[in-house]
Amino acid sequence: MWSWISVGLATGAPFLAKYFSTTTTSMISKTPVYFFSHGGPTFMYRDQGEPGAYDAVQKLGDEIVNLKPKAIVVVSAHWQERTISVTSDANNSLIYDFYGFPDFMYHEKFPTKGSPELANHIVQMLKDKGLKAETVQKRGIDHGVWVPFRVAFGSETKLKDTPLIQVSLPYNESPAYSIELGRALAKLREENIIIIGSGMTVHNLRDMHLAGLYGPPLPYAKSFDKALELAVTTHTGKERETAMEKLFERADRIKAHPTAEHLLPIYVSAGAAYEDIGTLIYTRQISSLGWGIYKFTS
Structure with missing residues (x-):
């Protein structure tokens, strides 16, 4: 059974040569962008979460491994700061930001390394785009x-030697600002770095506890998940950004996302993708949750 309450990414020439050399055989012109719906911590166990979403994320993971990225930059629903913050530890610790679960879940491991050099590079990119940004140490990566x-x-991560950097969401709930953050990160795609947003396409925990985790989808879960799909997949560029911003005006948006932190990561992904096509890889609505998973590529 899965019941949960969630709590609330100045470089030198050597680094640039190591990570961004255009002579590397694995280099591609522009990496895809992804959005994962991540659910609660039991999502890591296929038989306790949403198996269809689990399989879709696993398949995309294999795809990403085959791309041999130089690094992965991720924006999660569970980190918001007034100043955009970027993890900069050499090795990533884990934040067990969930409560009331079996003890063994707080001993699960996922070893990854960070990169202070890449973190500094990202902060400078954000500042160059007019955003306030800073590196942070000893924060860890959240669930x-x-x-x-x-x-x-x-669990032992096929990309354990690939730097993983987390970038915070903005503290405000402006979809335009999250899109702007994505646009500021977009240049990383030309450096063979993968950008991933992690949230949920529908996320209302209060109604989930009232209606039951495995109950039939509530009307707003179906309608908003579909509206988001149409906005993401039928437009590109500024038209998509405008369509996605207008979703915040829908009557079902506030029910689908009483607070916007689980929705905003897909706005970051869309901003980073810009003119690239958005494709729905998987979705399912259960109770008050939407499990949309997307890929953006040219």
């Missing part, structure tokens, strides 16, 4: 990152 990534890349 909105390591739980779905554990599904994607395995």
